[in-house]
Amino acid sequence: MKQILCLGDACADIVIPYGAAKSGSSVFPEFTFGGTAANTASGLGRLGADCAFLGKAGDDYFGRAMKNALQTDGVNTDDFILDINLSSVLILVVLDEKNERFPFIMPRENPSHLQLFDEDIPDRLLQQVSFVHTTGLMLFEEPAAGTVCRFLEKCAACGIKVSLDINLRIETLQQNRDRLFQAIETVDYLLGSGIDEFAPLTGISDPLEAARSLVTDKRTIICRMGDLGSVVMDRNGEFACEAFQVKVADTLGAGDAFNSGFLWALARGENFQFANRAGCAAAAINISKSGARNCPNELELLSFLAQ
Template sequence: MPKVVVVGDANVDIIVPYPRFLNEERTQVEYPQIGIQGGGTSANTAVALAKLGLDVSFVGTVGDDQYGRFVMQDFKDAGVDVTGLVADSTLSTVGVFAFVDDRGERYLWGWPRERQSFKVLDENLVPMHMIREADWVHSSGMCLTYDTSARETIIRIFEQAHDAGVPTSFDLNLRVDDGVLDPDFAAALERIIPNVDYLLGSGPDEFAYLGDDDMMGNATAYAVDGRTVIVRDGARGSIGLTQDGLTESPAFRVNVEDTIGAGDVYNAGFIAARLAGASLAESLREGNAVSAYKVARRGARSSPDAAQLHEFLAGQTG
């Protein structure tokens, strides 16, 4: 069984659907039930990979608090190894309020705003042998957003993996304010990308800000030195770019419940397929399928297991 190490952020998602008016006068209101699940861009990918049957370990930091214990148990329940997950009593595990509108789009707000555990990753506490012995290493731009120990340690982890010949993937997860990418964050990306074999991200929300307004042109510029670039484009599907050309895969049509973690679980489907020896086209399709299955259900933890994914794909013609 392939061994995957996922590095980065783990938190709790507090899912709050918008109230729904039941009449035109707005005198009758339905308040959907609030849900609490494990979350985090990297953690979502780790759990989705474990559900697909891979051997997954998580490296990161949580607070030694209620949310941190929730995260720890959530990983254990999913079968994710937590040897590399540190619980620090001086830090706070973030709870992310995910407000979901009537179209399934989510609006996120994390709390508390100080002493956030995902920003901390002590290199001395990272089991580097797990990185060098893995079959794949994955992380997310969430932990590179801030000039903290997590940024520096993850960059170092990718150097170690690359030097050991371990395939790596990195999901951009850009945080863009007022249409401008923070120059410090952009510099951090340029430091890690040389050690990234698979660079994934949203076309309109991420690649569009890595240069000119041409998201595909920006993405193509990174498809060099043997690197594969994956552009996720929502309802349009996903695109794989290599030095040899472009491969497209259309999205599956589903009724959207919410989009929380859609890109994160896409990554899991893609990684699982590549590790199973699938072609680029097949891997794009599997990523689309895992994401489609999830968006038809509530929360980031609703990605499919291997049997559910097989059943979903068997019922599709796209």
């Protein structure tokens, strides 16, 4: 099978336990990895899928560490560009006394993952990959927004399956509808949160009705509903899966883990019902541990589904 290409953002997360330090605990900052597209690629790699990541970061300590982490998870990083003229994106996550997260992004101007140009995406990928997954986070600033839209249009013309995780919140959705809808026109699978994304995107208050309004003959909608599970919708019907009950340690990266499980199942040739369950299971396993990248391997996921 040809590769799944994850196109998008990668960043380094530095978690600062300010609340614990303030109370006198002996704690230290924690360095982890993030970025929604990179998280999805990481999960696919752990699940054993043939996956590649295309993105851009700085040729610095953080960029090299991000690239090495993806390689460790089994992801092809030949097209993960490290640019000496850019600084990798860092997310400083401050934890207060209640472990509430307060993220600060740096640099705020011209972040590296959005400095993506047409020439950064080799034409050979149109023969190399059978599936492309990307994120709405790439669609709200040039040059990346135009670059990604043009590439997705090429993919659609070549018969390459395209999936897009909206991954934008209401304040951003109001700013970037043109590029987002340009991208949506190319996709086969549109994933998002019913409450946070499909409802504000369409102006329809009921999240499931909002998601249904976007179904077409070509486009399947995957509506994630948090602790209510998720629903896959196409012209042939709907396939719902309740959320698996686990003790939640951290919800960070839950949607990305769902994407990994869902896309892994599709790559195996599974039907939507199984793919939806695989996505929910991967998300459940991920949130049972702290951090964004706790997607299981294939054996762990299949064992979880068999319970």
